[in-house]
Amino acid sequence: MHQPLALQPLAPNDSTDILAIANNPVLWICVAGVFGVIIIQSVIFMKAARRAAPSADMSAQDIKTSFRSGAVSAIGPSLAVSLVAIALLGLFGAPAVLSRIGLIGSAAYDVSAAGIAAGSMGAKLGDASYTQSVFAVAFFAMSIGGAMWMLATLILTPLLRKGDAKIRSVNPAAMAIVPAAALIGAFSCLGLTELPKSGIHVLSFVVSAAVMGTCLLLAKKLGKSWLREWGLGISIVIGLGAAYLAVGA
Amino acid sequence: MSSITSAPTTNNTAMADFNRTTSRWGQITMIAGLLISVAGPLYLVFATGLDIGPAQLWIAFAAVAATFGIIWIVEPLTYYPILGPAAMYQAFMIGNISNKLLPAALIAQTNIGAKPGSKRAELAAVVAICGAAVVHLISLAIFVGLLGSWLISVIPPSVLLVTRLYVLPTVLGAVLVQAIVSMKQPRTTVFALLVSAVVVFVVLPLVPSLAMVSTAIAVLGTILLAWFFRGKSTIAEAKPIHIE
Known part of the structure; x- marks a missing residue:
């Protein structure tokens, strides 16, 4: 009766069974916590808006219309985000995907942060070097990245409210050029880093990029903005389809 | 106020x-x-x-x-x-x-x-x-x-395996195109692709230990080039930075 504890094997650090730790109950509790916080916030904000409505010439009907408009217009984008999230389930597991890609962050930033973090440990997401430890550090990097966005919001919002003019008058040319350069630089480097890994990586990358280009072009030409929302999901699915065919061939 | x-x-x-x-x-x-x-x-x-x-x-x-x-x-x-x-x-x-x-x-x-x-x-x-x-x-x-x-x-394990291995290049391929199209800065795009290509295909094979900071190097390099070679007709207003 006293034996079993000692007989239990220690958690192996080099295990690549990501989903075993990615579905840890504590992570599910944290996801539920984030959901709960957003629900509480929405309830408080709704009540505050209702109270303030009469003073802003807003009728109860206006409130209802606004709520419904927001809800209806979010259906398409929410489903599009869900498709992207499902595609990433195998890589990160449901709790990480729900809290990072679904909420707080977005696919682009969080997948990038995970890739950068894995790289800092000399590992690559998805292959044999993607151990439980790499997943934990990658998940930490995604989360701390999201936390920094929130921290910046917490610090900047009160400052902007007090004297927005001063902070917003930062050199406009710098504000236009530097962030765009940082974003395109980051994503082009991360993207090109995938190419030397294998021929199928090149194929997946090129197919997905081409599909996204086509979606954006059609969205503009035909005026169909849903193609813009669904672009990422469609590109991932078709890119993965191409990879699957290439692996089988 | x-x-x-x-x-x-x-x-x-x-x-x-x-x-x-x-x-x-x-x-x-x-x-x-x-x-x-x-x-x-x-x-x-x-x-x-x-x-x-x-x-x-x-x-x-x-x-x-x-x-x-x-x-x-x-x-x-x-x-x-x-x-x-x-x-x-x-x-x-x-x-x-x-x-x-x-x-x-x-x-x-x-x-x-x-x-x-x-x-x-x-x-x-x-x-x-x-x-x-x-x-x-x-x-x-x-x-x-x-x-x-x-x-x-x-889903069959083979599909899950393919997803795990290749979802990263598919996300990044699409996101790169999105970023380029939504930023509408062709000059910066050329710099970004050039710098990244040099980092990934020249610098990294020569100095593999730089892998950890490769993205940071590309970001810094792109910012510097985009800033020093910015067009004369600079953008008048700061727009929200986002990916469509």
Whole structure:
């Protein structure tokens, strides 16, 4: 009766069974916590808006219309985000995907942060070097990245409210050029880093990029903005389809 | 702040009450969201017997900060004029701002005929984001939490393996095109691709130990080139930095 504890094997650090730790109950509790916080916030904000409505010439009907408009217009984008999230389930597991890609962050930033973090440990997401430890550090990097966005919001919002003019008058040319350069630089480097890994990586990358280009072009030409929302999901699915065919061939 | 208003005092106190409530509770809920979201990975790192030192976490953090640190600060700055203070606390916690929350707010404002910048517009945006949040949470819970988890358990292992191996290049291929198209800065794009190609195909094969900071090098290089060779007709206004 006293034996079993000692007989239990220690958690192996080099295990690549990501989903075993990615579905840890504590992570599910944290996801539920984030959901709960957003629900509480929405309830408080709704009540505050209702109270303030009469003073802003807003009728109860206006409130209802606004709520419904927001809800209806979010259906398409929410489903599009869900498709992207499902595609990433195998890589990160449901709790990480729900809290990072679904909420707080977005696919682009969080997948990038995970890739950068894995790289800092000399590992690559998805292959044999993607151990439980790499997943934990990658998940930490995604989360701390999201936390920094929130921290910046917490610090900047009160400052902007007090004297927005001063902070917003930062050199406009710098504000236009530097962030765009940082974003395109980051994503082009991360993207090109995938190419030397294998021929199928090149194929997946090129197919997905081409599909996204086509979606954006059609969205503009035909005026169909849903193609813009669904672009990422469609590109991932078709890119993965191409990879699957290439692996089988 | 607004000393020049003809509105009766009661209206001012009502809006002041709204500002106070959303500001206080926006901060409290956001801090709670921040702590809970970081608690999960920290638990994994320190309480599950994985052998990870603090140094590895700091290095990973530094690598991410070197890549996205500027965006962390610039995004809130550029979204503030559009969202207003109250919605800031909603938007940066719920996420997917540009593709979901902004359209939701704009459509609501149009549907009730609220003038941009007015109090009605501000309230409509907050209420619309609440509506969007409800839909988003429900669809995530059903399609990703329930359906997705079931899907993972039934799809063949070969498909799961392909997904794991190749989902990264498909995400990054699409996101790169998105970033290039939404930024509309051809000159910067050329610099970014050139610098990245040099880093990935020349520098890294020669000095593999730089892999850890390769993205940071590419980001810094692109910023410097884009800044020093910027066009004469510089962009007049700072637009929200986002990927469509």
